[in-house]
Amino acid sequence: MSNEELVGQHDAHSLSECAATCQKDCGFFGYNPTLKKCRTHKKAFTSGMSDENGWRYYFPESPPSDCKDLRDNGYDKSDVYDIYPYGIKSIPVKVHCNIDIMGGGWTAIQKRFNGSVSFDRNWTDYKNGFGKPEQEVWIGNDVIDQLTKENTSSLYVTITLQNGTTLYEMYDGFSVSNEAGEYQLFLAGPASGTLGDSMRSHDLSGMSFSTPDRDNDKAGYNCAFDSNKRGGWWFNACHDAFLNGQWSPARWSYPWSPTVQYGTSVKGTTMMIRRN
Structure with a gap:
């Protein structure tokens, strides 16, 4: 130089x-x-x-807006990094980036592995996010909206079983609307993997987000408030896929039915997104 x-x-x-x-x-x-x-x-x-x-x-004018930017800029290690989804003059968002799976560049929006963080949270907590990216985390619905608002992202879901086997499902199209739209979920394109397409089999695409204090599902009661669920998610009436259930195995049903029926089988989960 x-x-x-x-x-x-x-x-x-x-x-x-x-x-x-x-x-x-x-x-x-x-x-x-x-x-x-x-x-x-x-x-x-x-x-x-x-x-x-x-x-x-x-x-x-081109800070890393997500983990794909970091990968493209030469970062080659899966770790926690700062990203700037709202622009360089905004406060950075700390996220876990996966640089190893399926070409890398994945931004983790959800991660669980030991139940140390409760996912029985209210609307505001899910809006802003909770936990820590190096541990268990929900990145926040506002950030997910910002990262997916161009409707060009894929979703990669994993469930690791107690025997160490990791199953996955990848959706080619994934986005979440803003808070005014109740963080409505959109899934498009083909899904592939070893978990099965449990999110669309129960028509979760098009559903608004629900929490114990905000009922937006189509059931006759609040699915997110049910004693066997208690967590934020996109419920219909109610679900075949639900990764934010109570970590207590006896109370977490149908994490990803029919492939994973009970929380007793689950050792860890992740949800990651990447711009296509």
Whole structure:
């Protein structure tokens, strides 16, 4: 790298802080999250960029909006990263990115593996998200809406059984509407995998989200409030697929029927999305 191309280098605690320094005479910027260092450059260059360990480069208006962006920018390790679905000047969202499965670039929107986080939550909790991406998490319906609003995302679901076997189902089309639309679920395109298409077999596509304090299903009672369910989901009347049920095995029925009938069989679940 020539000195003429480098405008400045300084400490920066976040990518957004680094990006804010890329103003006049700045063609693009580099950020190293390990060193917490920022570089601003007058013009783009290619020589040596891929050889610098830990440095990633961005144009001012193109921060990583999701895990696919991170993968495309050269990140090759499944881990927790900051993404900017609302733009570079917004607060980053911490997510777990899977870079290994089916070409990588998957953003985890749900993850469970030990029941340490209760999914018996109200509408506001599901709206804003809860848990931690490195542990158990629901990323938040507002973020899911933002990530899928272009209707160009796939959904990848996994259930790991107590015997260690991991089953999956991938939907080619997945999106969720905004809060005004009650986070309505849309599934399109073919589904494939080893779990079976349990979300569409019970007509969950088109259903609004329900929580124990917000009944949007088609049953004669609140499916999300039922003692054998107690969690937010897209219910019809009520479900053949429900990954947010009570972790207590005796109370979690039909996580993914008919393939997985009881919570006693479940060791862990994930839901991940990726732009097509």
